[in-house]
Amino acid sequence: MTQPTRPVLEVRGAHFAYGRSAPVLTDVSVAVTPGRSLALVGESGAGKTTLLRLLLGLARPTSGQVLYEGKELAPRDRARMREFRRGVQTVFQDPYSSLDPRQRVGRIVSEPLRSLGLRQDMAARVAEALRSVGLPEDAASRYPQEFSGGQRQRIAIARAIVCEPRVLLADEPVSALDVSTRVRVVDLLQELRETRALTVVMVSHDLAVVAALCQEVAVLERGRIVERGDTAQVLGAPRHPYTRRLIDSVPRLPSPAS
Amino acid sequence: MSAGRRRVSRRVPRSATLIAGCVLAGLVLAVAVVSFFWLPYAPDDTTGGRLMPPGLPHLLGTDKLGRDLLTQLMIGARVALEAGAGAVLIGGLVGLAGGLAAGFATRWLDDTLSALLDILIAFPTVLLAMLVTAAREASLGSAIIAIGLAMSAIVARLTRVLVKRVLAQDFITASRTSGTSWPRVVVEHVLPNIWPTLSVNLALQFGLAVLAEASLSYLGLGAPPPNASWGRMLQEAQASVFIAPAGVIAPGVLLVVLVVGVNLIADGVRDVADPTRRRTR
Amino acid sequence: MTLLTVTGLHVRSAEGRDLVSDVSFTLGAGERLGLIGESGSGKSMTALAIMGLAPPGMTVSGGVVFDAPGLGRTDVVTAGERRLTSLRGRATSTVFQEPLTALDPLMRVGRQVAEPLRRRRGLRGRALHAAVRAALEEVRLADPDRIARAYPHEISGGQRQRVAIAMALACDPALLIADEPTTALDVTVQAEVLTLLDGLVEERGMALLFISHDLAVVSRIAERVIVLKNGVAVESGSVGEVVNAPRHPYTRELVGSARRLDGALEWRTS
Numbered sequence: 001m002t003q004p005t006r007p008v009l010e011v012r013g014a015h016f017a018y019g020r021s022a023p024v025l026t027d028v029s030v031a032v033t034p035g036r037s038l039a040l041v042g043e044s045g046a047g048k049t050t051l052l053r054l055l056l057g058l059a060r061p062t063s064g065q066v067l068y069e070g071k072e073l074a075p076r077d078r079a080r081m082r083e084f085r086r087g088v089q090t091v092f093q094d095p096y097s098s099l100d101p102r103q104r105v106g107r108i109v110s111e112p113l114r115s116l117g118l119r120q121d122m123a124a125r126v127a128e129a130l131r132s133v134g135l136p137e138d139a140a141s142r143y144p145q146e147f148s149g150g151q152r153q154r155i156a157i158a159r160a161i162v163c164e165p166r167v168l169l170a171d172e173p174v175s176a177l178d179v180s181t182r183v184r185v186v187d188l189l190q191e192l193r194e195t196r197a198l199t200v201v202m203v204s205h206d207l208a209v210v211a212a213l214c215q216e217v218a219v220l221e222r223g224r225i226v227e228r229g230d231t232a233q234v235l236g237a238p239r240h241p242y243t244r245r246l247i248d249s250v251p252r253l254p255s256p257a258s
Numbered sequence: 259m260s261a262g263r264r265r266v267s268r269r270v271p272r273s274a275t276l277i278a279g280c281v282l283a284g285l286v287l288a289v290a291v292v293s294f295f296w297l298p299y300a301p302d303d304t305t306g307g308r309l310m311p312p313g314l315p316h317l318l319g320t321d322k323l324g325r326d327l328l329t330q331l332m333i334g335a336r337v338a339l340e341a342g343a344g345a346v347l348i349g350g351l352v353g354l355a356g357g358l359a360a361g362f363a364t365r366w367l368d369d370t371l372s373a374l375l376d377i378l379i380a381f382p383t384v385l386l387a388m389l390v391t392a393a394r395e396a397s398l399g400s401a402i403i404a405i406g407l408a409m410s411a412i413v414a415r416l417t418r419v420l421v422k423r424v425l426a427q428d429f430i431t432a433s434r435t436s437g438t439s440w441p442r443v444v445v446e447h448v449l450p451n452i453w454p455t456l457s458v459n460l461a462l463q464f465g466l467a468v469l470a471e472a473s474l475s476y477l478g479l480g481a482p483p484p485n486a487s488w489g490r491m492l493q494e495a496q497a498s499v500f501i502a503p504a505g506v507i508a509p510g511v512l513l514v515v516l517v518v519g520v521n522l523i524a525d526g527v528r529d530v531a532d533p534t535r536r537r538t539r
Numbered sequence: 540m541t542l543l544t545v546t547g548l549h550v551r552s553a554e555g556r557d558l559v560s561d562v563s564f565t566l567g568a569g570e571r572l573g574l575i576g577e578s579g580s581g582k583s584m585t586a587l588a589i590m591g592l593a594p595p596g597m598t599v600s601g602g603v604v605f606d607a608p609g610l611g612r613t614d615v616v617t618a619g620e621r622r623l624t625s626l627r628g629r630a631t632s633t634v635f636q637e638p639l640t641a642l643d644p645l646m647r648v649g650r651q652v653a654e655p656l657r658r659r660r661g662l663r664g665r666a667l668h669a670a671v672r673a674a675l676e677e678v679r680l681a682d683p684d685r686i687a688r689a690y691p692h693e694i695s696g697g698q699r700q701r702v703a704i705a706m707a708l709a710c711d712p713a714l715l716i717a718d719e720p721t722t723a724l725d726v727t728v729q730a731e732v733l734t735l736l737d738g739l740v741e742e743r744g745m746a747l748l749f750i751s752h753d754l755a756v757v758s759r760i761a762e763r764v765i766v767l768k769n770g771v772a773v774e775s776g777s778v779g780e781v782v783n784a785p786r787h788p789y790t791r792e793l794v795g796s797a798r799r800l801d802g803a804l805e806w807r808t809s
Contacts, residue, residue, distance in 0.1 A: 043728070056435050086437070089436070094428060097429065098429050100447050100450075103450075114438075115433075115436045115438040115439075159432065178578055178752060179796045180793060183796040183799055183800065205725060205726055207804060245727055247804075248730070249727040249729065250755075251729070251755035252755055252804070253782055253797055253798060
């Protein structure tokens, strides 16, 4: 907080289009500062998922840059890509599709370690990751089918944190879960963010979850960032009409006072 | 993790299907193995008299050329297994490779491969067999190659669909972002996830290959005599089915036993090996 | 007057598991009831049982009695398939969660909306065309002619859900059953669709059975709620009572979770 830290992950002036069709992203720039979790908010068709794919290095912008620790991502530079993969891990929306049904949980969670060549103390690291997401020790020898949706999301989170990344990219991590489970997984992410110095970058349409987890927000509408800033600022005093409409649309519980 | 593995081997589920399949297919396999060491008569021994009924000294009787039916049947088991296994090996490997390529391919390459597969599937196996025979010779090997190639198109098309379905899953993306290379993604995630469906299909193809070899050898495109094939035995005995029914019944029963047995094994293996089915039982 | 009386509804699966146990409630004309529950709570199964659409193998017992004006009394549990078919659409109609699968992907939207109008109201030709247009206009679809010509995949999720609502309303049902109708939609679209449903139910004096896992959404549109857990109704009452003074521990947990997330949005007061 004393001095502006260098962004760990950054997208600069990115444009993206599939073939010659209309652009999905237009001049998008976002920077992830260590310790400042960021939410990418928007509705379907806003380009959230594409932006996430750029940040994950799964797609390359038509023009513009994606930088990790100040240097542009180079898919051909294997050593750097490995460093990037170790530093940036991901959690998906659907905990049913994101775990291979034919692998035991231990094998699923250890995949990043195996792929990144971090084979030392693998069993201990997997056990530690499972413990820190609140799963029992014997989970490692079971199959994903034996777990509920919330527990499966915990397994996915364990896989994402097992190699101690700096950034966790989460694509709607709780929207497929029941309300009470949702709160518990949000709590878990909050706790991991603090205990592991993890910076969360979350794609979401759920402003309540965003408000609970992220210090910064960028609002996307039709491939452009229309507003960005501190979460309290953006949600408390929205300037852009679209942000206002988004906030007004969130269904609220009747307040006890009324 | 070693603890987990031990636990599983202790509770390997016994599948009635698997056991029944092993018994049936094992019967044919045993007959084929014995045929290498012992045969009641020489395969070309025609001294038994024509169309003898079952009894002694010819247990199952003789065919219209006076050859011992049991001898023919035992050699036929060998041929059937060779044809099935060989064709599945060729068809499986070529088909799997082609299907994986198409499944991973970009749009235009996928379209090209799919068109190629459609042509190959439309191509009659018999025609294919004639071409292979023209290039080589009429032998069991030529028949196996032809059946295998025809099979590979079907296997490839199925593989392509299965691969595409698996690749659309999030765990593939998760694996990629974990830093896993494509070849390892194939070995770790794609193959294990397509195998249950594919193996059942290959077992089905095994049965069809045995039948295909039967019809090819009838047309003179298969194993030449004295290498008896059940299919040719069936065809030859057809004309005399009312006088000597054993000539049709014996190879027919064994053919059914083998095909059903292999299918049961495939089903059973899938039930036992597939963790996604374990919970529902 | 009472439109729907459910007494001791019980649904048991083929394996003998109780999916819904002893659920009772009544719904008068024009009333709005919310069924709240998490996945596996039996809320959708309750809705299916009410329509007589419980999947084969399920055993339904108890009473589900419709008393729709002009249609007579029907006990859904014992009634034959023909009687039920004549009831569906006129007495009850349903809007589902996923509008993409609820619509036939190979049929133009206009023809799908026309189908119930033709079957139930016997409309043909011009009159039918006009009725389709009116139905699409009623659900506030701008440019109804373009929508009518489009295939489901050519329009947005919100538009598809509006089409599904138009189809559900085509035969003037006395009761509209909405099963998570906004769960698959974006927040702004959800708000629009809820406003639309609210207005339509009001205008037509329809009864509404609204099924959702989202407490905030239900409290936006329903008057009374029933909270389901593992097939059992653990609490019921007016929205205000249940949200502000939950009695059952499960409801308290549910409301607590919702409040926590809701509270995270309290920026404006600071």
